[in-house]
Amino acid sequence: MNDAKISRFPTPQISDLPDDIRARILAVQEKSGFVPNVFLVLARRPDEFRAFFAYHDALMDKPGNLTKAEREMIVVATSNANQCQYCVVAHGAILRIRAKNPLIADQVAINYRKADITDRQKAMLDFAMKVALKAYAIGEDDLAALSAHGFSEEDAWDITAIAAFFGMSNRLANVTSMRPNDEFYMLGRT
């Protein structure tokens, strides 16, 4: 395990955390084999931690038309536009796993227009990138473009909310200098 600092801010010991937060972290560790640093970096603010992960789960774990891989594509593409190292590396790993495709995360991160994804998925990412970069200009035309690719109103909300939530996450990660765990880099590549 790497001993580099995982945050510009102090991070708590797991043993000092409120029970519910410690339990969540231990459950993740059990499942993944390591504790993703975002849990430790955000745990110093328990109420914010709880809200952050409740929001995350509401968007990423809920049922819906977007596949889990598609949701991760949104995270990866917008996070590279925001130059967020933690989010691209960590969610790149999840994208590779969800899509069962070792190449897709790097492709989507760097330039999704050239990725091995469908035209429908490119339209989804066009919309997500506009949410990330100039949401103020989104209008009926943008929603119609989604609809033309078969996305429903609920899907449009999902794309928006995921791009918006991770825009927040990207900013937190960049200011805290949140370090991606070494483990993420290789996940899903083989």
Next chain:
Amino acid sequence: MNDAKISRFPTPQISDLPDDIRARILAVQEKSGFVPNVFLVLARRPDEFRAFFAYHDALMDKPGNLTKAEREMIVVATSNANQCQYCVVAHGAILRIRAKNPLIADQVAINYRKADITDRQKAMLDFAMKVALKAYAIGEDDLAALSAHGFSEEDAWDITAIAAFFGMSNRLANVTSMRPNDEFYMLGRT
């Protein structure tokens, strides 16, 4: 009351909402005399609603060195940079009330560098605007500039988290075309 659409997406009837959400909305209505539209627009997704307001409260209602007015300044300045009508109008109202100053919200929204606020508050907003607009480039120099004005590490986190959270909120409001309630425009002006 104005009958213009408050969202591009359908909004639920208050009577159809889960109990906890309906209770929160009725409490706000009781206190404010009207239901701010953000509650109705987000209520169609109960889990996201709960997480959104839990996060909001964790940042805006918690104790801390930043005054309530200062937190609202961050919201107002960054929301105008993101061209978010709902957030500038609604939080502009709250800022006027918190600061007991009828002019401050418009000043901070349009160009905080010219507002009737302290140099320390301008430094706070310089940092918040960088979080909103290019968080990827924030470095030690930016944190040192905050520190030179007496902001602690906890304050830096607060400024960051508020700017990041409302960056998410701005994007949701812009895509949904969330309409500010007419009531907000005059609050705190007299």
Next chain:
Amino acid sequence: MNDAKISRFPTPQISDLPDDIRARILAVQEKSGFVPNVFLVLARRPDEFRAFFAYHDALMDKPGNLTKAEREMIVVATSNANQCQYCVVAHGAILRIRAKNPLIADQVAINYRKADITDRQKAMLDFAMKVALKAYAIGEDDLAALSAHGFSEEDAWDITAIAAFFGMSNRLANVTSMRPNDEFYMLGRT
């Protein structure tokens, strides 16, 4: 009356001004009940003052198809894009009065795409914003879009000239740190 500085540069006493300038200022004061600071800030350069207001009047007081409220919409939308506190606050007041609508100025300033205005007025502001932000790229398509909404060639000139003139005014106000009079903030709100 607020005694904050109204300009980064010295401002003359009304009594020291050339007769024509003093007369104009007194006439405005008579009509409005106060002297808008732009008159005092620019008065230190009498020739520039005369040209500025002659130009202003030629664009804003002349007959033409654009209503007075529409002209003020152009000023308000482009001035917020240029982050000009004086112009948004002062012309926001005039817009509220001209449109007899207490909400419209804040809406148009923050994001005109969501304002309670007609599609034709949004097309007018699309054009005006392009004049303000990238006039070099305006081409036949942009003029055709205006024409499709019933704007004549004379109207296109008016929109252009108003956006261009207030782009100058925004820059003067930002460099001088021209302070909006306190009186403007409430005008037309009730």
Next chain:
Amino acid sequence: MNDAKISRFPTPQISDLPDDIRARILAVQEKSGFVPNVFLVLARRPDEFRAFFAYHDALMDKPGNLTKAEREMIVVATSNANQCQYCVVAHGAILRIRAKNPLIADQVAINYRKADITDRQKAMLDFAMKVALKAYAIGEDDLAALSAHGFSEEDAWDITAIAAFFGMSNRLANVTSMRPNDEFYMLGRT
């Protein structure tokens, strides 16, 4: 003489113009040997024409510390940033003549940082470019930088007003597709 269109909008015959405007145009023609197109393009709006040239003369012909060549440098540098063909070509000619330097206009237009001008003039153009491109962010530091090069408060106003006025002019010229007279291209080159 080239018979290409000089404006996207109709231009009047000189003989149809109000006396004062016709007189001014004939005087310029007498002096220069041709009528610069800006006079014809703007003449269709006599009141705007009068205000435009009164403003122009107040800034460009008045006494002051900035040399006439320096004023033209401001016009040329900011007009290329705004991609204004008329202004770069016409004022480039005037700059060459005022500075008695056949190379300077092209240098200043393309990248003033590499031009054969003094460090003081580069500081003047740094300020002028900031007025043109992001006046909202101009602060005490920018004025102090001017002052460190010996520019007075009056000079700062002059630089500002010239950059702002020609920013307006650039926008008018770009929307009208104002064509530079062929004569300008060679003036001052030999």
Next chain:
Amino acid sequence: MNDAKISRFPTPQISDLPDDIRARILAVQEKSGFVPNVFLVLARRPDEFRAFFAYHDALMDKPGNLTKAEREMIVVATSNANQCQYCVVAHGAILRIRAKNPLIADQVAINYRKADITDRQKAMLDFAMKVALKAYAIGEDDLAALSAHGFSEEDAWDITAIAAFFGMSNRLANVTSMRPNDEFYMLGRT
């Protein structure tokens, strides 16, 4: 001859250069009457010099559908977007000569949309400018727009390669502060 520095970096004596490089330089001098500074500035790195000019010649001297003047238009338009003084001045001279048009280089440099060129040439420059400024977003639509104006696949490659090569050249010239020879300014103007 002007004795201003031609580069921020040391430049070799022609007599000290490898034979092939000296021969090339003397041949250019023979033909043009002077040695364009780019040869002297790059000669300090013989291998890079050879590759640079081999690439240049492969793009600019080869047969193909684009006329020599059209290739120079691409250089001039993109080089002004990159604010490269050397490239705009030197290739502006070549463009005037190739096109036998003393006005065209200044027009294309400042705003090609207003230049005396064909609609087909404007489409060529739209594409070239997108290569220069946001190549990552070029897609089938952009290539179809070229094709609609009769450009072949080979032409599309040529436009791309010229814009890309001179984007490199612009960056080298800006960092080295490569000075255009005085001789270029007047070439092709009379």
Next chain:
Amino acid sequence: MNDAKISRFPTPQISDLPDDIRARILAVQEKSGFVPNVFLVLARRPDEFRAFFAYHDALMDKPGNLTKAEREMIVVATSNANQCQYCVVAHGAILRIRAKNPLIADQVAINYRKADITDRQKAMLDFAMKVALKAYAIGEDDLAALSAHGFSEEDAWDITAIAAFFGMSNRLANVTSMRPNDEFYMLGRT
């Protein structure tokens, strides 16, 4: 092997290529175990191919103070800024190998400010990114910042030339939709 298209343009058969180009390609294949697609995509233009690789080798294989890993860092950081999928993936692989560090390429690509590299290397990348994104503004201060970290004048040239050359390469790859070979993704990760 993946049979996806490697270029938007036709690519030649290796057997049809001129001897020197075929020999170079076979040598690369011998050494790497596969033919990087850039060789095939560019081979359709033999003269440009030769110049491109001669330039490449002159910058990347020559002796000098910058380590081979440092040169690749420049490629990777600037190529992600230009959203070039081929260059980030292919040179990311080379960077991992040169630096014997499986994590470094992703870190440098996404946000080099947070990468596990030295402050000196971050200064090198600050300069390289300015060459890539706004070379026109590079001045003595930027060179002094390099010098303060011990970079020589030759090093400054190297950094500049590498950033400029790959800026060209990024544009070629984006317009051709050059596909990174599948093999690159895993190289140097284990």
